[in-house]
Amino acid sequence: GSRTLADEIAKGAGQVPNPDDSQKSSLSQVIADPVAVSNVSQAKADSYGAGLAPFFLTLALWIGIFMLIQAMRPITQRALASNAPAWKIAVGGWLPFLAVSVVQASLLTLVVDLALGLNPAHPVLMWLFMLAAAMAFSAIIQGVVALLGSPGKLVVLILLVLQLVSSGGTFPWQTTPQPLHVVHQVLPMGYVVTGMRHLIYGADLSMIVPTVMGLLGYTLLGAAMSTLAVRKHKYWTLKTLKPEIAV
Structure with missing residues (x-):
């Protein structure tokens, strides 16, 4: 029995690996760093400012239209008193906001470029995308204020605050609390920030067309709210003819 044990131990000793210096170096690296990580960059910002550009450009569009709604009525009383169809009055009220927002988007593009x-990797597409964003933002803001009146301005401000933290402009939106995930998926600013990143940094452009279609959907939603507001305010009451406080 002892001889058999000795023979087997001798056989086992012969099977013990005896690595050379290169194998020892490779094994030591594996033991020191057992998980290998490879970085693959789909797009890269040239500077910290370029990294924040999509967020601040989108934010500037929304704030610009929000400031405009403070100075202009979404729908004029003269238009409401006319016999034009509700959708024509709604579109007529939106067009001034659209015109100013288009100029704003164009100036922003020229300044940053x-x-x-x-x-940007795609300057022309970036400008066209900003025009689509301006169209959607102006329609949403004009529609909300037209439908809700002065309280609608507060609603627009609340929407802005929600989108500041849910759009993913300064940190990944996936790291926010779960309720803000819904906000990111419902409101338009997050989609615009993502699209701007792809156009500025030169990443995959396959998501641009669906994003633009979504912005058209937001535009139609704003137009629908504005049309509903026209139908609501076309019927004048005694309070409309003689309001308690004229603003």
Whole structure:
């Protein structure tokens, strides 16, 4: 029995690996760093400012239209008193906001491209995408204020605050609390920020067309709210003819 044990131990000793220096170096690296991580960059921002550009450009569009709604009525009383169809009055009330927002989007594009040297990968597509975002934002803001009146301005401000934390402009929206995930998926700013990143940094553009279609959907939603507001306010009451407080 002892001889058999000795023979088997001798056989086992002969099977023990005896690595050379290169194998020892490779094994030591595996033991020191057992998990290998490879970084694959789909797109890269040239600077910290370029990394935040999609968020601040989108934010500037929303705030610009929000400030405009403070100075302009979404629908004029003269238009409401006319015999035009409700949808025509709604579109007529939206067009001034659309015109100003288009100018704003164009100026923003020129400033960041020429003055600040953003150098987007797709400058023309970026400008067209900003026009689509301006169209959607102006329709939503004009529609909300037209439908709700002065309280609608507070609603627009609340929507802005919600989108500041849920759009993923400064940190991944997936790291936010679960209720804000719903906000990200429902409100438009998050989609615009993501689309701007793809157009500025040169990432995959396959999501741009669905995003633009979504912005058209937001535009139609704003137009529907504005049309509903026209139908609501076309019927004048005694309070409309003689309001307690004229603003």
